[in-house]
Amino acid sequence: MNTAAQAQDVRAFNRFYTRRIGMLAAKLGGSDFTLPEARVLWELAHHAPVSASALSKSLQLDAGYLSRLLRGLKNRGLLAAQRHPKDARQTLLKLSAAGKRAFAPLDRASQAETEALLEPLSAPQRQALVGAMSRIHAVLEPEASAEVVLRPPAPGDLGWLVERHGAIYAAEYGLSAGFEALVARICADFVDRFKPGREACWIAARGGERLGAVMLVQARDEASGRLRPGVAQLRLLLLEPHARGLGLGKRLVRQCSDFARAAGYRRIVLWTQSALTAARAIYAAEGYRLVSSEAVNSFGQDVVSEHWELAL
Missing domain, CATH: 3.40.630.30 (Gcn5-related N-acetyltransferase (GNAT))
Structure with missing residues (x-):
């Protein structure tokens, strides 16, 4: 199979998977957050404090688009800022107390949805699915794959x-x-x-x-x-x-x-x-x-x- 045909297979899988996990929905998991907003909240919950530029690089989001996302989250009182300890010109971002309260049910809902996706599968099917995902991760991003x-x-x-x-x-x-x-x-x-x-x-x-x-x-x-x-x-x-x-x-x-x-x-x-x-x-x-x-x-x-x- 040539590369063009393989690319068609990858695109078909991407269409299936984005639909299967609800990425096409206007809001994530019945929440008030879009998928990009939820992804930013997850990063700030796990890797904060972090600069906007580092966040843009890790998420591979356009700086202008990310800036608008962050502005919207800040206007909702979900973000807090602090000065960079080594560079006063930089601001580091993290979740505010309200942001942590907003993220917690979002994270629980996402976990429950994923468990519901796996629940109908047999143990060997779950093993095969998780193994295939791990293999995709390792092939496309070996430096960041699991140990x-x-x-x-x-x-x-x-x-x-x-x-x-x-x-x-x-x-x-x-x-x-x-x-x-x-x-x-x-x-x-x-x-x-x-x-x-x-x-x-x-x-x-x-x-x-x-x-x-x-x-x-x-x-x-x-x-x-x-x-x-x-x-x-x-x-x-x-x-x-x-x-x-x-x-x-x-x-x-x-x-x-x-x-x-x-x-x-x-x-x-x-x-x-x-x-x-x-x-x-x-x-x-x-x-x-x-x-x-x-x-x-x-x-x-x-x-x-x-x-x-x-x-x-």
């Missing part, structure tokens, strides 16, 4: 981990559905055998969007299933394609190393394939070394299976 956090798995996260492994590895490496089944078994074992303080899973998330994940578990003998004393295993490192290049893979792998050291493990082992060049580079940078490899047919593909380990 990526590494958090424990929440309900639904392990299902997502299985689904994304299946989809990504099928698309990028041609692996069969057997690989997705393997990931599902690993996730089930993680839940059934979980030992707090000895095992962990981290989800890399930005707002409501999942960007990646990794697990660290107690290593087991492949034949007998018995625990290998002092040995941890790194499993299921995953990054969404659009989240690559942000340093998240390195951060997730380092999280495993730090956790394993604190838990008293002596080394970490992992299994990967030679085709996963980006992951292999992350492991090597962390200090892992390749200890063995063999050519095998795995999940419908001829691959080179590799075992790596990190001495702690």
Whole structure:
């Protein structure tokens, strides 16, 4: 699809969304305020005191138009002014006591309207919606997007981990559905055998969007299933394609190393394939070394299976 066609899709979405959230209404949420007035009140409630020029820049509003908005709010007794502590020529704006009283119900009404928008949706639908919004924000304004956090798995996260492994590895490496089944078994074992303080899973998330994940578990003998004393295993490192290049893979792998050291493990082992060049580079940078490899047919593909380990 070319840029012109994509622009048409963006414009269509903009028309839908502005109508869906009531931006075309003369007043916001049944209040006495227009959308621009409400937006100015929100900025002053959260970032005041601030100069008119800084407000114009952050909201990307024409200075003359903003001046008229501010004059109207001031005439209604909603604004207060103070001198800039370092430049007496500048005036800083904030909400007056009346402005704070006017903003509070406006903010509550907006929150209630948004909750009503989400209420009919299932939990997965809400997750998908918030995640998509977070992704739009990150793509269009990466410098201001939410911080990526590494958090424990929440309900639904392990299902997502299985689904994304299946989809990504099928698309990028041609692996069969057997690989997705393997990931599902690993996730089930993680839940059934979980030992707090000895095992962990981290989800890399930005707002409501999942960007990646990794697990660290107690290593087991492949034949007998018995625990290998002092040995941890790194499993299921995953990054969404659009989240690559942000340093998240390195951060997730380092999280495993730090956790394993604190838990008293002596080394970490992992299994990967030679085709996963980006992951292999992350492991090597962390200090892992390749200890063995063999050519095998795995999940419908001829691959080179590799075992790596990190001495702690």
